[in-house]
Amino acid sequence: MSPERRSRRIVIPWSDVLITIASIVLAFVVGALLMIFSDTEVRSKFAYFFARPSDALIASWDKVSNAYGALIMGAIGGYGAITETTAQAAPLICAGLGVGLAFRAGLFNIGAQGQAILGTIVAAYVGFTWHLPPGIHLLLAVLGGLLGGAAWGGIVGWLKAKTGAHEVIVTIMMNYIAAGLLAFLLTTPAFQRPGRTDPISPIVDWNATMPRLEGGQLHLGFVLALLAAVAVWWILDRSTTGFAIRAVGANPHAAATAGMSVGRTTVITMLLAGGLAGLAGVEAALGPSASGLPVPLSAGIVGSVGFDAITVALLGRSRPLGIVLAGLLFGALHAGGLAMQSVAQTPLTLTTVLQALIVLFVAAPALITKIIPFLKPRQTRALGPVPEGGLA
Amino acid sequence: MTPTSAPAAGTGLRLRGITKRFGDLVANNSIDLDITPGEIHCLLGENGAGKTTLMNVLYGLLQPDEGTISIDDVEHVHSNPKEAIAAGIGMVHQHFMLVDVFTVAENLILGREDGTAGLLNMGEARRTVQRLSERYGLDVDPDALIEDLPVGVQQRVEILKALANDAKYLILDEPTAVLTPQETDQLMAVMRSLRDEGKAIVFITHKLREVREIADKITVIRHGKVVGTAKQTDSEADLAELMVGRAVKLVVDKKPASPTAEPRLVMKGVSAASPNGTLAVQDLDLEVSGGEIVCIAGVQGNGQTEFAEALLGVTPVIKGSIHLDGKPLTGLSPRETIDAGLGFVPEDRQQHGCVGSFTVAENLILNHYDEHPYARGIALDLSRVRHNAAHRVNEFDIRTQSIESTVSSLSGGNQQKVVLARELSRPLVLLVASQPTRGLDVGAIEFVHKRLMEERDRGTAVVIVSTELDEVVALADRIAVMYRGRIVGIVPPDTSREVLGLMMAGIPTEEALASASMTTLAEEDAALEASLQEVPHES
Numbered sequence: 001m002s003p004e005r006r007s008r009r010i011v012i013p014w015s016d017v018l019i020t021i022a023s024i025v026l027a028f029v030v031g032a033l034l035m036i037f038s039d040t041e042v043r044s045k046f047a048y049f050f051a052r053p054s055d056a057l058i059a060s061w062d063k064v065s066n067a068y069g070a071l072i073m074g075a076i077g078g079y080g081a082i083t084e085t086t087a088q089a090a091p092l093i094c095a096g097l098g099v100g101l102a103f104r105a106g107l108f109n110i111g112a113q114g115q116a117i118l119g120t121i122v123a124a125y126v127g128f129t130w131h132l133p134p135g136i137h138l139l140l141a142v143l144g145g146l147l148g149g150a151a152w153g154g155i156v157g158w159l160k161a162k163t164g165a166h167e168v169i170v171t172i173m174m175n176y177i178a179a180g181l182l183a184f185l186l187t188t189p190a191f192q193r194p195g196r197t198d199p200i201s202p203i204v205d206w207n208a209t210m211p212r213l214e215g216g217q218l219h220l221g222f223v224l225a226l227l228a229a230v231a232v233w234w235i236l237d238r239s240t241t242g243f244a245i246r247a248v249g250a251n252p253h254a255a256a257t258a259g260m261s262v263g264r265t266t267v268i269t270m271l272l273a274g275g276l277a278g279l280a281g282v283e284a285a286l287g288p289s290a291s292g293l294p295v296p297l298s299a300g301i302v303g304s305v306g307f308d309a310i311t312v313a314l315l316g317r318s319r320p321l322g323i324v325l326a327g328l329l330f331g332a333l334h335a336g337g338l339a340m341q342s343v344a345q346t347p348l349t350l351t352t353v354l355q356a357l358i359v360l361f362v363a364a365p366a367l368i369t370k371i372i373p374f375l376k377p378r379q380t381r382a383l384g385p386v387p388e389g390g391l392a
Numbered sequence: 393m394t395p396t397s398a399p400a401a402g403t404g405l406r407l408r409g410i411t412k413r414f415g416d417l418v419a420n421n422s423i424d425l426d427i428t429p430g431e432i433h434c435l436l437g438e439n440g441a442g443k444t445t446l447m448n449v450l451y452g453l454l455q456p457d458e459g460t461i462s463i464d465d466v467e468h469v470h471s472n473p474k475e476a477i478a479a480g481i482g483m484v485h486q487h488f489m490l491v492d493v494f495t496v497a498e499n500l501i502l503g504r505e506d507g508t509a510g511l512l513n514m515g516e517a518r519r520t521v522q523r524l525s526e527r528y529g530l531d532v533d534p535d536a537l538i539e540d541l542p543v544g545v546q547q548r549v550e551i552l553k554a555l556a557n558d559a560k561y562l563i564l565d566e567p568t569a570v571l572t573p574q575e576t577d578q579l580m581a582v583m584r585s586l587r588d589e590g591k592a593i594v595f596i597t598h599k600l601r602e603v604r605e606i607a608d609k610i611t612v613i614r615h616g617k618v619v620g621t622a623k624q625t626d627s628e629a630d631l632a633e634l635m636v637g638r639a640v641k642l643v644v645d646k647k648p649a650s651p652t653a654e655p656r657l658v659m660k661g662v663s664a665a666s667p668n669g670t671l672a673v674q675d676l677d678l679e680v681s682g683g684e685i686v687c688i689a690g691v692q693g694n695g696q697t698e699f700a701e702a703l704l705g706v707t708p709v710i711k712g713s714i715h716l717d718g719k720p721l722t723g724l725s726p727r728e729t730i731d732a733g734l735g736f737v738p739e740d741r742q743q744h745g746c747v748g749s750f751t752v753a754e755n756l757i758l759n760h761y762d763e764h765p766y767a768r769g770i771a772l773d774l775s776r777v778r779h780n781a782a783h784r785v786n787e788f789d790i791r792t793q794s795i796e797s798t799v800s801s802l803s804g805g806n807q808q809k810v811v812l813a814r815e816l817s818r819p820l821v822l823l824v825a826s827q828p829t830r831g832l833d834v835g836a837i838e839f840v841h842k843r844l845m846e847e848r849d850r851g852t853a854v855v856i857v858s859t860e861l862d863e864v865v866a867l868a869d870r871i872a873v874m875y876r877g878r879i880v881g882i883v884p885p886d887t888s889r890e891v892l893g894l895m896m897a898g899i900p901t902e903e904a905l906a907s908a909s910m911t912t913l914a915e916e917d918a919a920l921e922a923s924l925q926e927v928p929h930e931s
Contacts, residue, residue, distance in 0.1 A: 239770045240762035247758065251747040256706055257738050258759035259727035 016317060022368050023361035024329070031354045032064040035346060039063055067346040074339020075332035081339070083216030087287065089331025091116070091280035091305045093225040096312030096323040097232050098153070098276035102167075103318040104236060105269040106249035111156055111171025112277035113306025114178030115149040119281025121182055122148035124297040125191070127204030127286055137207040142224075142282050149278015150271045152178065157270025161263030167270070175306070183299050191297065201297035209294050210286050217290070221283035226324065228276055233320040235272070245269050280305050311359045330355055403465055404428040404592060405450075405481075405561050410459035412445055419445040421616040422459070427561055429592045432583055434603045436622070436635055437613035443596045446613070447563050451483045452476035463561075482554025483563040488546050490538045496549050497521050497534040500556050524555050529585050543693065544575035551582065562586065563594045568602055569859070572691045573893030580606050598635070600628040646845060649869040651681035656853040657703075657822050661712035663877075664695075664702040672698035674877040675712070680822070680853040685844065686882075687868035688857040691896050695877035696857045697739055700826045703855075704736050705729045716821055730759055733821030735847075737811055737828055739857070741804070745811040748800035752792050753781035755799050756814050788813040789839070805836030812843055823847050826857040841867060861892060 036042050042063050045056040075085050095112040102109035123145030130137065156174060159165045185191045186199035193202045212219035236242040247255040248265045256262050284302045289295050312330055316322030337351035361368055405427040412420040419442045427433050437443045448454040450461060452470030461468050463479055470476040473483075490499050497517040521534035530548045538546060547567060554562055564583075568576045583593055583606060597603060603610055603624075610622040612634045620634055657680040666672035672695040680686045688696055701707035703714065705726045714721040716732055724732065738744035746755040757766050757777055765776045781795035790809045792802055799807055808828070815823070825844065829837040844867065848854045858864050864871055868885045873895040881901030883891070894904035 238772055238774070240767045240772055241770055243754070243761045243772060247747050247750065247754075250749045251743070253744045254747045254758070256726060257704065257736065257744040259725070259730045260759075261725065261727070 013317075019365050019368050020315065020362055022372050023358050026361050026368070026371065027354050027357035028068070030357050031350060032068070034353065035063055035067055035350065036060045067340050067344040067350070070340040070343035070346075071333070071336035071351070073336070074343075075336030080216050081335060083213070083218040084335040084338075085328065085332045086222040087217035087219060087331075088334040089327045090219075090221040090225040090287070091283045091302075092308055092312050092330050093324055093327030094228055094283065095277045095280035095305050095309030096316060096327050097228055097320065098149075098273040098280070099309045099313035100316060100318035100320070100323050101232055101236070101245070101276065102269055102273040103313060104249045105245045105265060106252065107157075107160075107167050107266065107269060107273075109153070109156075109171055109270070109273050109277075110168055110310070111153065111174050111306070112273075112280070112309040113302070113304070114171065114175035115152045115274040115277035116281035116284070116302045116306050117175075117178040117182050118152040118274075119145035119149035119278030120285040120297065120302055121185060121281075122278075123208075123282040124201060124204060124285040124294075124301075127208035127294070128202040128297075129190070130208075131205060132207060134207045137205060138210065138220075138286070141204075141208040141286055142279075145282030145285065146275045146278050149281060150275035153270040153272075153274015153277065154267060156274075157267035160270070161266045179299075182297075182301075186297065186299065193296070199299060203296050204286060204294045206293075208286055209288055210283070212288050212292075217288070219287055221287045224279060224283070225327070228279060229320040229324045232276070236320070241268060277306060277309065280309070308355070311355055314359050315362055329358075404463075406462045407446070407450065408460050408462070410446060410449055410456045410461075412442075412449055412454060412456050418616050420449065420456070423613070423616070423618055425611060425618070427592045427594055428609075429560060429590050430587060431608040432587050432593045432595055432606055434607035434610045435594055435596045435613060436598065436600075436603055436610055436631065438598060438635055441613045441635075442616040443613055444565060445616075447483065447565060447594065447596060450476065451481060451563065477557050477559070480558060480560035481563065482551075482557060482559025482561065484547065484550040484554060484565065484567060486566045486569060488550055490546060490549060492539040493537065495535050495537055496532055496541075496552070499538060499549060500534075500553055502553075520556050521552060524552050528555065528582060528589065530582055542575075543570045543691075544572075544578065547571070547579065548582070551586075559591070561592045561594065563596070565596045566598075567595070568597065568599060570692050572896045573861075573889070574897050575691075576602065600631045600635075603631065604628065645842070646867075647849065649684045649848065651684040651869070652851065654681070655679035656682045656717050657855070658715045659712065660714075662702060662709055662714060663711040664698045664707050664709050666695075666698050666707075672707075672877050673702060676877070676879055678872060678879060680855055682821075682851045682853050683848055684869040685848050685854040685856060685867050686870050686872055687864040687885075688855065688872050688874050689861065689864045689868075689892060689896065690859065690874035692859050694874050696826065696859075696874055698877075699874065700736070700739070700824050700855075700857055703729070703822070703824050704734065733819065735815035735818075735820040735823040735825075735852075737808075737815055737823070737825035739826035739830075741807050741811050742800075746799045746807060749798055751781075751796045752785065752790065752799055752802070752810060753777050753795040755810050756781050756784050756817075758814060760818070784813040784817060788843075805832045808832060808836065808840065812840065816843060816847060820847065820852045822853045822855065824855045824857070827859065828856060829858075829860075829863060861889060864892075865889075 042056070042059045045059045049056045074081055076082055095116055098112050098115065099109050123141045126141040126144045127137070130140070132140065152174060156167055156170045159170055160167050183199065186201065191201050193200055210220035236246060244255065244260050244265045245268070247258070247260060248262050252262050255265070281302055284295070284305070285297060286294050295301060308330060312323055312326045315329070316324070316326035333351040333354060337348045340346050340350070341348045407423060407425040410420050410423045410425075411418065423442075423446055425446070435443045435446070445454065449456045450470070452473045452475055455471065461470065468479050470479065470481075491502060494502070497514060500521055501513070501517045518534040521532060524530065525532050530552060532545060532548050532552060538549065541549070547570070551562070567579060571579060580602070583595065587593055587608070595606065604626075607624050610624065610631070612619050612622060612631070614635060614637055619637070622631055622634060657678070659676055659678045662673060662676045663671060664673040674695075676699065678686070688699065690696055698707050702709050703721070705721070705724050705728065709722050712722075716734070719732065721729055721732060721734075730736070742748060747758065750758075754777070757780065760766065761772070766773055766780070778795060784790070785792060785795055788809045790802070790813065791806050799810055802810070823844075828844065829840050832840065844854060844856065856864075856867055865885055870882055871885055871887065871892070872882045873880045873892060875896060875898040880895045880898060881904075883895070883901060888908060891904045891908045894908060895901060899907070
């Protein structure tokens with residue numbers, strides 16, 4: 001009935017790709033309009049637009065091209081910029097994988113934030129408290145962070161499997177608990193840097209810091225993120241566990257009827273998802289900052305990685321390759337946004353707006369096809385020709 | 393097809409050249425239909441023939457690609473049901489659209505809460521129910537909660553809803569699927585009184601017996617086209633041939649059963665609860681030997697689903713015991729019962745039988761994906777998975793573009809073949825098949841029945857749950873009738889339809905036999921004729 005599905009695994013979903021590209025372009029267009037109309041100087045030129053339109057247009061063009069130029073230079077203009085992008089992308093990819101994997105099992109994991117925080121706490125604690133030889137120290141810190149995140153996710157899976165508690169509610173609550181836990185721990189002697197009264201931890205040992213390539217920010221975290229993506233792909237497409245995850249996600253009734261344990265699959269999925277989000281936290285705790293040393297543990301150390309991860313997973317269609325690309329895009333926006341702020345005096349928050357707009361457009365493909373009608377025929381052809389149960 | 397009689401003014405409802413396509417598939421191909429007030433018009437056709445599509449077009453749920461609808465010579469375009477309702481068209485769907493926790497009167501004003509100043513005019517609604525009930529002989533209590541009412545009465549509420557909207561043209565989509573034979577009789581009485589009041593009734597069905605009993609006019613649809621009209625007096629065999637397009641084999645090839653002496657499945661005092669906590673199966677005893685088919689007959693919703701699911705282990709058994717070949721099955725997980733030799737064909741293949749977005753190959757290993765030979769450790773052996781799929785697709789004649797096509801792209805019959813191929817491809821002790829031919833075309837039904845028979849002859853204990861009496865009678869070596877979670881009685885397959893009908897309404901075997909034997913000879917003749925001309929197994 002649909003010949004284009006003959007070899008499903010190899011076929012690239014062109015309509016998805018086109019929609020995504022169109023969404024990105026549209027988001028930048030809307031972003032440009034925002035910049036133009038929020039800048040008082042440019043706006044003042046629009047006041048006499050009909051007398052001398054060139055003034056307003058030139059000012060607009062300068063504004064937009066400066067800002068986006070800085071954004072692009074900051075993201076991919078040279079080795080340093082590119083490695084900054086990879087450094088920003090790594091935690092987004094890991095946490096995005098955590099959200100995406102859960103999506104595939106039909107679970108909406110809002111808790112990547114909390115899971116990342118737990119990963120950060122454990123990784124940093126191991127990093128600054130224990131003093132071990134090179135290699136082993138880093139390995140243990142990474143593993144500890146993975147386990148911390150996995151435990152935080154596993155609790156959610158276990159609660160859902162045993163009591164039917166809804167994972168959205170539980171993960172949101174677990175986020176609060178994780179944030180509160182971190183804030184509390186930073187006031188305890190075990191975590192607080194000696195001699196300091198503000199909530200900040202000691203600096204992680206050099207032996208537990210992720211190694212980076214000289215001259216840039218490309219560090220082990222990005223390699224780990226790519227490995228994690230490959231691992232998730234293998235688990236989902238090539239392993240029996242992934243088969244069960246996908247079956248439970250696509251049709252839990254049929255999965256249960258076929259003898260799969262939905263509860264067990266839920267717990268396994270949340271353990272894996274938590275571990276992946278935990279890895280994002282590990283990178284925040286052990287990844288080198290511009291100075292070469294990791295950022296010490298503080299209340300805001302993971303930023304909003306767990307929430308950005310949801311948009312990454314949505315944009316990446318919950319597929320590992322898609323998530324890597326989406327993570328790189330958002331990483332580039334983060335990296336470029338910093339440059340844009342300093343060079344073009346455009347607030348960093350614009351990148352947040354761009355991110356949100358991209359996902360908004362992706363989430364509403366009908367909107368896109370309305371704005372850009374030529375995408376439409378491809379879209380409908382890609383869908384199955386006959387709606388299920390259309391006859392009877 | 394000109395209107396034969398026109399008691400009311402105008403020319404009634406006319407469909408001209410209605411064509412509806414879904415992609416490459418033509419669901420309705422230039423259909424002409426005249427519906428006249430004061431007539432019961434039967435729309436006869438197999439599942440998938442396009443009857444429901446046509447009615448959905450009429451009711452505004454679908455837009456036709458070509459063709460016109462006119463009412464009393466005025467052309468109408470119904471872009472949504474609201475417009476169709478305003479034009480006097482009412483529809484009673486197969487699945488009721490009622491709010492369970494509301495009363496009858498509340499359901500009646502649902503969607504037209506037009507009281508003044510935001511207040512509901514419940515008194516008016518209640519009076520409407522009473523007025524319509526009396527007028528058409530539809531006995532319904534306006535203050536009863538829907539969830540407390542039997543299915544037959546809920547259906548009446550649906551009809552009342554349509555009547556309250558002043559429907560002149562009433563579409564009943566497979567209304568008898570959920571009724572006992574006796575409830576069906578009551579529905580027919582209601583249909584007659586509505587007709588006598590000048591309403592036009594479109595009665596969609598594939599049950600030939602009902603058609604012959606009540607139709608004023610019969611239109612047969614096959615593959616989206618009107619293939620002819622028939623008279624009430626035409627024999628069922630003629631109707632079946634018109635409907636299917638070839639002479640229908642009237643009986644299943646059935647060798648005499650040779651059941652094992654020892655029963656393979658033994659259920660003792662089994663009780664199981666439905667998801668909402670009510671006791672769906674109560675103190676059920678059943679023994680099934682190897683090499684026989686026991687059919688569980690009964691009206692939908694009498695615990696058959698929970699019965700089957702309790703065997704699989706999805707629904708927990710709260711009381712009693714189940715043994716398979718002497719080994720306890722009670723309390724095992726589905727995985728364990730499957731490993732113990734249970735083959736399970738669920739009632740709803742799209743919900744429970746397969747994962748629609750998975751490929752044919754993946755669905756064929758759905759319940760042994762992590763076992764030899766498909767798994768090595770936790771890695772799937774994709775070449776073995778593909779090899780198995782190619783083999784099964786061939787063996788079961790599954791019509792699919794490729795083994796990598798998603799199951800949701802297959803037709804219902806081929807989806808069912810995927811489920812059967814999976815379940816029958818390993819040695820079984822017990823096969824439980826629920827509604828195995830629901831929604832399938834005749835060719836697929838013959839195939840499924842043949843495979844079920846083969847499985848029986850291999851020595852497997854076979855339990856078939858079916859609400860289609862015709863299928864039950866055709867397949868069963870013994871018939872167990874289920875009512876409100878209990879087995880009312882177990883009778884041989886040559887038991888008369890009337891006795892089975894009484895038992896399906898909960899009358900114990902002896903009483904049913906006694907009261908059936910009091911009926912007149914004429915009816916026995918009819919029953920005899922019917923059993924001779926039966927189309928044994930349509931869904």
